Amino acid sequence: MNKILYRLLVCFYILAFIELNTLETDADESLPDYHQELTENPLGINHASKEELSQIPGLTNKEINYIISYRKKHHISDKQDLLRLGISEIKVEEISNMIRFEKLITKSFSWISLWKFELSKADYRSPIRSYQKGEAEWGCFQAGFLADKDPGESRLTDFYSWHLMYKGEGILRRILIGKYQISWGLGLLFSSPLGSPRSYLTSGLSLKAGNVIKPYRSSFECWEEQGTSVSIGWKNFTSDLFYSVNNLDIRADSSGITSFDESGLHLDNKTILAKKAIMGGNLQFRTKTLALGLTTTNIEFSKPFSNPEFPQKYLAVSLFSNWEKDRFSVQSELLYLASRWLGLASMRFRSENLTQLLLIRYYPNDIPSWQSNSIAVKKPLGNEQGIIYGVELALLRDLTALFYVDLWEHPQTRYYEKMPTRGREFYLQLKWYRKPDQIKLIMRQKNKEVYTSSEGKTIREVRQQTYRLEWQHYFKTIEFKTRIEFGCEYYPASGSYRKGLLISSNISWKYSFWKINAQFLPYHADILMYPYFYDVTSQGSSRGINGDGLYTAVILQFKILPGMSLETRYSQEFGKSDSKAFSVRTQLNF
DSSP, rough: HHHHHHHHHHHHHHHHHHHHHHOOOOOEEEESOOOOOHHHSSSTTTOOOOOHHTTSOOHHHHHHHHHHHHTHHHHHHOOHHHTTOOHHHHHHHHHHGGGGGGEEEEEEEEEEEEEEEEEEGGGSSSSSEEEEEEEETTTEEEEEEEEEEEETOOOOOOOEEEEEEEESSSSEEEEEEEEEEEEETSSSSOOOOOGGGGHTTTTTSSSEEEEEEOOOOOOSSSSEEEEEEEEETTTTEEEEEEEEEEEEEEEETTTTEEETTTTOOOOOOEEEEEEEEEEEEEEEESSSEEEEEEEEEEEEEEBBBBTTSSSEEEEEEEEEEEEEEETTTEEEEEEEEEEEEEEEOOOOOOOOEEEEEEEEEEEOOOOOOTOOOOOTOOOOOTBBBEEEEEEEESSSEEEEEEEEEESSSSEOOOTTTOOOEEEEEEEEEEEEEEEEEEEEEEEEEEEEEEEEESOOOEEEEEEEEEEEEEEEEEEEEEEEEOOOOOEEETTTTEEEEEEEOOOOOOEEETTEEEEEEEEEEEEEEEEEEEEEEEEETTOOEEEEEEEEEEEEEEEEEEEEETEEEEEEEEEEEEEEETTOOOEEEEEOOO
8 A cells, every 4th residue: 555655646746747847827627516605695706805715616816816906906897807817718607606796886685585385294383494585785894684494393583594794904804793604724623615525625626725704694504603703904914703602402311412413403392402602713824825824712512421532611723724836735734622633634736737636634533523513514524534636637628537536445434323434435527518518427436334343344335336427508598407327336245236327407498587497307216316406596406315206397587677586496206296396486686
């Protein structure tokens, strides 16, 4: 294994040396399939800070500096302005749903109202899903409110989020009161982009280092803080102070907390509550090429843990760094948490035709699991030790290849079984893009869930293979997407196979003030598969399916008046009488 690792490192530096001496441009044109948070809350390109712009996948530091310099003298009004700055057409199209071209003087109000009824939940006391979200902005001030109710919950505000925020350019950078989300460093202590799939990490994107406290705009009920935060800055230094107290939905026995409900806070008669209080601060130093940060956080729970190794009150300290020069970057974070050390480091070389990544992680087993600790549940990299090596290569003008592989069978622990396992993953993607078509061919192989006894004897093993073909075609006002996926699982102990096949087709047609979107998804699967399902927001979300079925959905969108739109959605799985669902969504923008 040492010889293999040594050879890969030698290849890494040889290719980096060749590219550094032959290429003059810095291009990065890969994006994940979707970036949920930014598509829900696009950034205003004329007012977003440098830190906020750095959260957009695919934008390099050089391109961000071009945007900031340009908008000091000019208003960025459309995509053509971004093209004039030298940002590639492919990248502009792929990030277009993550940005908005707002007016110079920011005065705006928006409101989104969603009501959804599912026949399968008609027997619930309150079967309707409700989602209400409003935001108002006036100059440097912003206010927002979100309320979400799932079927079965009686209160319209079963989960809610609100915030008041001031943003400035002087010494006082931000004051935020209400519910917020923290994203610092590489995400060992708080949530970060590392919650994305590995194909996102190993593509040509910058490994974004989080550096902000931002309003909590998600309906996901786990990752918010509630309190206040203040940010001040002077030259290259930024300091953030924060305090938060919020309720958690827990499970407990006579000795204390046994686990948390990872789906959030549920206000019902069975709820057991515990308070989590955090108080801390972050200090950062940033230049064009270097960022250093130190975070200290005091965390205290109102109830003890049943596991005596998990303290009720403790101090977490995180130190992270990010050095980026031209096409080469090195990032790292070291965390001391509940008497445990965790580490993450990456080394990346990027050029016009080649990207290489070496990602090293050390997450020991039995990390305490609770909300806002991104190690716990959110990241697929949680509780693992090992190295990922990834390469993205431009084979031809319009063809790129991406692959990554685990260099060894790293130890890992599944969250619920807590049984030692090992596993290895290999991923290969070919992407061809030439307007009006984009084609992706993906192959993923996982040797996962290899449970072993203390004597090293294999108890259970699953080997998984996935093959997927995706095609997108644009014809004037019509967009066509199709996805064919085949997966199989092999169990060596019994010599048995399980298979699955799905075909997903999505057609959208936009004309004048209306748009229609239709999705057809037949599937036959003995295993769990994860296709995309399009909601009234036209965003893709994934959920597991198996068995036999045909899923259909139709979405109609109307622009009733300038700044006012209406969307309706009807979906059904044939052969399942209780699978019908109907949604209505309205949106106002002024």
